[in-house]
Amino acid sequence: MSTVQVVFTLNGAAVSLDLDPAERLLDTLRYRLGLTGTKEGCGEGECGACTVYLDGLPVNSCLVPTYQVRGARVESVEAIAAERLGPFLAQGATQCGACTPGVVMTALWIGAHPELLETHTIRELMAGNLCRCTGYDGIVDAVSTALGHGEPPV
């Protein structure tokens, strides 16, 4: 198998990897780098469990070939400060936790862009993150009570 070298910034640090150009960013994070906070829920861009930031924008890492992030900035849930997450705990935004890291990434991104709430509801903005446990109220409540201050997520 021919490999290519890919250099990018991950959670603030430079990484350089030799890998199969088809390898998914999700697998690179989880299996190559041991960053298992990012989850796989569907592997086809439907559930959002694998959400990471690519140059500051949330993306589904199951759809991104790692080759494509060369030279870019990637942040995963491991970069999120735990102090930011109190409201999620208080509102019951997590149950089984399988969707949760992805939910956190999207939710904090919404918080960093309060202007989005002028044209979209939280429910619309969170619709790319499937959750089978909470019924979404806990998630939506956490976003609406705690966020919207425009702070960058990481």
Next chain:
Amino acid sequence: MQRREGLAKLTGRERYVDDLPLENFLWGMTVRSPAPRGRITAVRFGNDVDWSEFVIVDHRDIPGPNEILLIERDQPVLAASHVRHVHEAVLLVAHPSREMARRAAQAVEIVVVPEPAALDFRVAPRPEQIQYAADNVLKQLKIEKGDVERALAHAPVVVEGAYETGAQEHVYLETQGMIAWLEEDVLVVKGSMQCPYYVLNALQHALGRDERRVRVIQAPTGGGFGGKEEYPSTIALHAALLALKARRPVKLVYDRSEDMAATTKRHPALVRHRTGLTEDGRLLAQDIEVILDGGAYVTLSPVVLSRGIIHAAGPYACDHVRIAGRAMFSNAVPFGAFRGFGAPQTLFACERHMDVIARTLRMDPVELRRKNLIRDGQRTATGQVIQDGTDRVAVLERALALSTFEEKRRAHTAFNAAQRSKRRGIGLATFYHGAGFTGGGEVHLNSRLRVAGLPDGRIEVLSANIEMGQGTLTVFTQIAAERLGVTPDDVVIGEPDTARVPNSGPTVASRTTMVVGHLIERAVDDLRTRVGLDDRARGSVVKDAIAHWYAAHPGGRLVGEAVYEPPPGISWDEQRYQGDAYGAFAWAAYVAEVEVDLRTCATRVIDFVAVQEVGKVINPTLARGQVQGGVVQGVGWALMEECKFKDGAMVNNQLTNYLIPTSDDVPPIRVAFVENPYPHGAQGAKGLGELPIDGPAPAILNAVAAATGTEPRAIPLTPERLMDLTR
């Protein structure tokens, strides 16, 4: 108290089975049947693969009987000569590279000579389709109370109806997975599961190993909803067989499409009602027939059927009731446990039928329910006398008040008259759910729980009951801490590891808080007695006594224990299906408001109120979350989640074409609790987990009926189905 493991989940630090560090391991893959039924005549290994790199397992590698131990032993671990459903596991392969293992699995061809398959559970099988007993009936059960035929013959009004519910996929966000490895001579299996002892028993049986040489550990589990009740035994066996042959650790984790194709789903059902009433709507007779599609093996269908028929008559008083149920064999991927366990199907039929009755009688559906809701002192279909002191009409009134039912009904009349293409309606369901195992089930389980004092004065709860999102870790902590008057930090919940924890039973049937939580209370009482204290001793007194005990008993181990005891006065006749089916029922009234777009026939739930009486609420945030999550799963089942089958297998086995509700598909779910503590549950709690999936589908369809004037009788009520009714 906030969720104990919540921060670990929010930060991504919680490690599920696929996140666990594992060295020098192989990825396992499953080769499956391409046909619904037939004889295996050959297994062909493709030429493009260097098979010497792979570990390959088939039925000949199974040391013990080729049986997955459950109610019956009809299901093989790996098919040997015959297959009975598409995706039945035939062969296993393993390789250090997941991609190589995947490709190899695809390069194996299972050659099957087809035989006539039974694919529609609703029609009687032809002789050549018979594969179970004489008639493909997996299980038949009957409840009889009074004289139904006579009562129907004399009833002034008889209303009939037939109702259908579809299969539903669990879509736990974490797919099924197991890892297996050997520690010396001990086989260790760790993974995503609800019932560690089910897995342990299945491993012991098929691998011919005694308890000392098998150990099962539950890894943090990303949702279950029943889907991880029985199926994990299969995947555990597969991972174990590969690990035993490879003498290396093996990881077997399904991707979403394999999970949706190969694992269990909610049983499809057909329920027929024939109901006799007085002209003013009092129930005189209920004649109910319940047919479930069991799929290709018995699995848990008999008990799903049992719970289904017991709930089929609804929370009403009626003197003459007959409920006949059967679960049918079909060559479909076996259907299995799913939150509610048969009750959602029969309660959908019952509650939809109540509205059909109301319309037939030109009666208010609310009034029909007020009139018939069971009152204390009256008997259920199995003859169980209800006398828990709950005011079920008050639960209903609360839901009506919160939802402003009457105002909305009036507003809808005006709205519908003014609108060209939009229709609004509001609908109701009143229902109940029995908590814990049915009948003598809890006695038979004989659950056992242990708590250990730790040398520093803390206590550890040792149980086989697991956290899968529903809040076990938090609620168990609260129960133990409250009983001893210590802080939550003084309580440790032990990892569910069969080498360490006693069998406190499966994490199913809404039994964990009520039944097992009560065992915790009794076990900590026992512990307190063992350190010479009585029930009044609390807090630091208890902690100090535990620490002193260790000082006085070097090398000793302080434990308290409890074994299940049925609540007094409970009796159940398994032969006649009469008696006290459950120690306690939870009661509820749910109201749905919908808007239907007549052009697209899309239905949107615009408001939802869920009122329930579940005994005492131990943790309001967790309890509310359980209800909201259950309701939204019910919205999906009612309106959008449709398993499309071909040859008994799901063909839309992806989240791109099997749609579950997103945050934007549902309104806020408004939840309220009426509290009436149950004396035999932990802190007065009754079971809660399953109740919320029972009510949404009938409430929503009743709302659609009110909005459109149609009588939808089948779910999911997709736009296509509704279009057929409105055009």
